[in-house]
Amino acid sequence: MELIASVQLVAAPGHTPGTFATLGVALLFAAIYLLGGRANQLFGESGLRRFHSFAAGIAVSYVFVYIMPELHAIREVHVQAQNDYIQRLFPEYSVYLAALIGFLIFYGLESMVARSREKVGKKDDHYGAATPRQAYIHIGGFAIYTWLITFQIGQSSQGLVSLCIFAVAMGLHLAPITNRLRSEYPAVYEPRGAIVLALASLAGWACGRTLNLPGPLVMDMAAIVAGGVIVNAAIAELPRERKASFWSFFIGAAAYTALLLILSHFENGEA
Numbered sequence: 422m423e424l425i426a427s428v429q430l431v432a433a434p435g436h437t438p439g440t441f442a443t444l445g446v447a448l449l450f451a452a453i454y455l456l457g458g459r460a461n462q463l464f465g466e467s468g469l470r471r472f473h474s475f476a477a478g479i480a481v482s483y484v485f486v487y488i489m490p491e492l493h494a495i496r497e498v499h500v501q502a503q504n505d506y507i508q509r510l511f512p513e514y515s516v517y518l519a520a521l522i523g524f525l526i527f528y529g530l531e532s533m534v535a536r537s538r539e540k541v542g543k544k545d546d547h548y549g550a551a552t553p554r555q556a557y558i559h560i561g562g563f564a565i566y567t568w569l570i571t572f573q574i575g576q577s578s579q580g581l582v583s584l585c586i587f588a589v590a591m592g593l594h595l596a597p598i599t600n601r602l603r604s605e606y607p608a609v610y611e612p613r614g615a616i617v618l619a620l621a622s623l624a625g626w627a628c629g630r631t632l633n634l635p636g637p638l639v640m641d642m643a644a645i646v647a648g649g650v651i652v653n654a655a656i657a658e659l660p661r662e663r664k665a666s667f668w669s670f671f672i673g674a675a676a677y678t679a680l681l682l683i684l685s686h687f688e689n690g691e692a
Contacts, residue, residue, distance in 0.1 A: 439581075440630065442581055442584055443574045443575055443577060443584065443626060443629075443630070444626060446571075446574050446584060446587070446588045446626075447571045447574060447575075447622050447623055447625070447626035448622075448623070449588060449592055450567065450570070450571060450591070450592060450595055450619075450622040451618075451619035451620075451622040451623055452619075453592055453595050453596055453599055454567075454595070454599055454615050454618040454619045454622065455615050455616070455619050457595070457596050457599040457600065469600065470669075471669040472596075472597075472669070473596075473597040473600070474667070474669035474670040474673065475593075475669040475670065475672060475673035476593035476594060476596055476597055476673065477594075477597065477654045477655075477670055477673065478669065478670040478671060478672065478673025478674035478675075478677070479589070479590055479593050479594070479673045479674065479676075479677040480590060480591075480593065480594040480650055480653075480654035481651075481654050481655075481670075481674055482673070482674040482675075482677040482678045482681065483590045483594075483650070483677065483681070484647065484650055484651050484654065486677075486678050486681045486682070487681055488647045488650065489647075491643075491647075492516050492517065492520060492644060492647060495516045495640045495643070495644065496513060496514075496515075496516045496517070498636075498637070498640065499512045499513070499515050499516055499637060499640070500512050500513050515641065516640060516641065516644045517644070519641040519642075519644035519645050519648070520644040520645065520647045520648035520651075521648060522645055522648060523644065523645035523646060523647065523648025523649040523651075523652075524648035524649070524651055524652045525648075526562065526645075526648075526649070527562065527566070527648075527649050527652045527653055527656075528652050530558070530559050530562045531652075531656055533555055533558070533559070534555065534559060534605060553609070556605070556606040556609045556614075557609070559602070559605070559606070560602060560606065560609065560610065560614040560617060560618065561617075563598060563602065563618060564617050564618050564621040565621070566646070566649050566653075567595070567618055567621040567622050567625060568621045568622075568624055568625035568628070569625065569642055569643075569645060569646045569649075570591055570622075570625065570646055571621075571622050571623070571624075571625030571626040571629065572625040572626070572628055572629040572642065573629065573639075573642070573643055573646065574587070574625070574626055574629060575625065575626045575627065575628065575629015575630040575631075576629040576630075576639060577629075582684070583684075586680070586681075586684065590677065593673075594650060594653065594654065598653060599615075599618075601656075602614060602618075603615075
């Protein structure tokens with residue numbers, strides 16, 4: 422259930438899920454990028470809108486019920502740390518500033534595409550409403566985002582159940598992103614973009630399993646992911662022309678919130 426396992430990484434680096442379990446999640450995300458863009462063929466247009474809203478509801482639930490409390494826990498670690506990887510001017514705000522950076526980066530990417538769409542007025546058959554450079558920047562931004570997410574998987578200190586909960590939440594979070602990128606850049610995404618994103622998923626996992634980065638840096642990387650989850654879930658649920666499905670969003674958010682609270686209850690009971 423931990424998207425942000427960094428607090429536990431500092432305290433108990435030895436308690437990690439098996440290599441094959443974490444690799445399986447990274448492979449799942451890679452498969453979503455390679456195959457998920459064709460979901461419209463499975464669901465149809467109206468079904469796909471409901472699915473996107475349902476997935477966004479789960480991601481938003483994960484953010485408000487789990488990620489935000491974790492950001493507070495990371496903040497306390499930063500404040501109490503004696504030997505940080507940099508001299509912090511505002512240790513009590515650093516993790517929130519990192520989350521803000523993640524939010525602004527992906528808001529900026531979406532704003533770039535929106536401006537291009539307004540200038541062009543209609544989609545080009547090859548690159549959509551963006552220039553080739555903008556298409557590669559947008560896909561590259563999500564490659565870095567994916568790397569950060571799967572890096573956290575490789576560094577995870579949580580058990581198998583928590584890992585599965587994370588895989589469901591983030592897998593459903595990535596699915597609308599995949600469909601959006603494929604729709605925006607059809608000729609760029611299929612031959613190259615999907616492969617780049619799939620490789621980013623595996624590269625992030627491999628780096629997470631092999632690199633020994635300073636704990637505070639890993640925490641800030643996780644906070645950047647949190648900011649990205651917030652804005653990308655909002656973008657998925659507030660698409661152009663207001664084609665969202667409120668009830669699908671509500672069901673996803675309510676169901677996943679209930680699941681997170683139930684799991685939290687059992688974990689606290691065991692503790």
